Amino acid sequence: MGDDMPGKDALRSELLAARGLLSEEDARGAAAVLAGRALDLPELARARTVAAYVSVGREPGTRALLDALRARGVRVLLPVLMADNDLDWAPYEGAGHLVRAGRGLLEPDGVRLGPGAVLDAEAVLLPGLAVDRRGMRLGRGGGSYDRVLGRLAAAGAEPALTVLLYDHEVVARVPAEPHDRPVRAVVTPGGVLRFGARTVRARGEGTRDAPDERGHHGG
Numbered sequence: 613m614g615d616d617m618p619g620k621d622a623l624r625s626e627l628l629a630a631r632g633l634l635s636e637e638d639a640r641g642a643a644a645v646l647a648g649r650a651l652d653l654p655e656l657a658r659a660r661t662v663a664a665y666v667s668v669g670r671e672p673g674t675r676a677l678l679d680a681l682r683a684r685g686v687r688v689l690l691p692v693l694m695a696d697n698d699l700d701w702a703p704y705e706g707a708g709h710l711v712r713a714g715r716g717l718l719e720p721d722g723v724r725l726g727p728g729a730v731l732d733a734e735a736v737l738l739p740g741l742a743v744d745r746r747g748m749r750l751g752r753g754g755g756s757y758d759r760v761l762g763r764l765a766a767a768g769a770e771p772a773l774t775v776l777l778y779d780h781e782v783v784a785r786v787p788a789e790p791h792d793r794p795v796r797a798v799v800t801p802g803g804v805l806r807f808g809a810r811t812v813r814a815r816g817e818g819t820r821d822a823p824d825e826r827g828h829h830g831g
Contacts, residue, residue: 619787623750627741627781631670634778643673645801646776650677653797653804655735655772661687663701663733663771666710666718671739672776678704689729690720691756698759701729730760735772738795742781747794747807749775750786761793772796 634642650656662681667674681688688704693714702720713719730736738757742750751757764771773795779802798805 620750620753623783623786624741624753627750630780631778634670639670639673642778642801643667643676646672646674646799647676647680649801649804650737650774650776650799651680653772653774653799655774655796656681656686659686659734659772661689661733662735662737663689663691663730664704664737665691665739667739667776668716668718672778674737674776675707677737677776679707682706687732689725689733692719692724693717693756694727697754697756698727699730699756700724700727727759727763730763731767731769733771735774736760736764738773738775740775740777740781742783742786743775743777743795743798743805744783744785744788746785746788747796747798748786748788748792749795758791762791765793774799776800 656662664674664678664681666678678688678690682704689701690704692700692702694700702722702724704720705722709721710718711721738749738751740749740751744750761773773793774797775795776799779800782798782800782805794807796807798807
């Protein structure tokens with residue numbers, strides 16, 4: 613997420629190591645539950661365009677969610693990593709239209725719509741390693757989604773920012789910088805955690821809305 617603060621790299625390493633211990637069966641089971649919970653979110657239920665991403669490795673799975681959204685008639689946009697680490701976007705046309713790209717990513721093979729295409733999305737599904745109780749997200753550190761979030765802010769766009777995580781990845785606090793933006797909701801196998809619109813915008817401390825469903829979030 614841009615220039616790292618002390619502690620971010622250590623936390624990333626710890627969280628990635630924990631993901632690496634998950635079995636394929638555990639990851640598949642979590643993905644099915646995550647898809648069901650995410651599909652029930654009002655922000656996704658009413659969205660006509662959703663910007664998302666294709667999960668790889670032991671990331672919380674998005675594949676079932678992408679297919680379910682597309683089956684609903686939702687226009688799903690997927691990122692295409694550019695040489696400068698910014699993100700272009702292309703429509704999701706099904707698993708058969710995904711190709712292996714750099715860094716082990718899967719990207720759509722369709723027409724590129726330009727970095728500004730994300731401005732059409734009513735909801736944006738962000739990858740992440742953790743979210744804290746203020747709604748602040750810890751990314752992998754590449755900076756691509758910093759650019760996306762900056763583009764949304766510059767345009768005055770306020771899509772519902774949502775992250776899929778495992779339960780233990782909701783933590784007490786992640787290091788945050790002034791440009792970081794809180795997310796609207798976190799979906800885990802154990803439940804949904806929502807954050808108020810005022811989160812982290814005043815005094816650096818946020819308010820936490822009650823989860824839609826009581827989960828067993830760790831941290």
